Amino acid sequence: MTREIVDLEKAEQSLFEEIMAVILYLNKNGIELSAVREMIDMKVADAFNQYPKLSDAYDKENRN
16 A cells, blocks of 8 residues: 555544544534534535635745
């Protein structure tokens, strides 16, 4: 396996574990699963919408 694939698999597993922790915490504290799903969907969509702007800012800050 290439290093990129290994890194991607690690990132995927880490994201899965983080999402599961949030789902479990919120649901066990009384938030309906449908509301948790909607919140996560909204945040993922927002992250993709903000990515171009944040990527450009990151590139400007990290240019040598």
